[in-house]
Amino acid sequence: MPWDGFAPSTRDVKSGALPAVYTDTAKFKEGQDRLRNEITRLVAISESGDEDAVKAQILAVNKVCNGCHETFREKQ
Ligand code: HEC
Numbered sequence: 330m331p332w333d334g335f336a337p338s339t340r341d342v343k344s345g346a347l348p349a350v351y352t353d354t355a356k357f358k359e360g361q362d363r364l365r366n367e368i369t370r371l372v373a374i375s376e377s378g379d380e381d382a383v384k385a386q387i388l389a390v391n392k393v394c395n396g397c398h399e400t401f402r403e404k405q
Pocket residue numbers: 344345346347350357358359360361364390391393394395397398401402403
């Protein structure tokens with residue numbers, strides 16, 4: 330749902346979204362899919378109750394967040 334906020338009509342709204350969000354849309358979409366996959370895995374792993382596996386998967390999710398911000402979000 331949050332991705333709806335990145336519609337082309339919002340391009341000129343002041344935000345931390347870099348222009349690549351609107352030009353490299355395939356890669357931006359890929360980042361969204363990757364995030365969804367890793368979060369789905371996190372849910373599955375958390376049901377296993379294996380704490381170390383859960384921690385490792387949280388880091389995997391975090392990597393996807395950072396990976397996308399690296400390319401698509403203005404440096405803070
Ligand atoms: C597919 C790309 C992508 C992924 C994956 C992604 N983000 Fe972002 N995120 C962005 C972009 C682009 C912005 C800048 C948007 C803006 O300033 O309006 C942003 C902004 C943010 C902000 C600042 C929001 C604000 O109002 O200033 C936070 C917090 C954030 N992301 C957290 C996360 C977390 C946590 C994850 C992983 C669970 C994540 N993001 C995954 C693209 C992504």
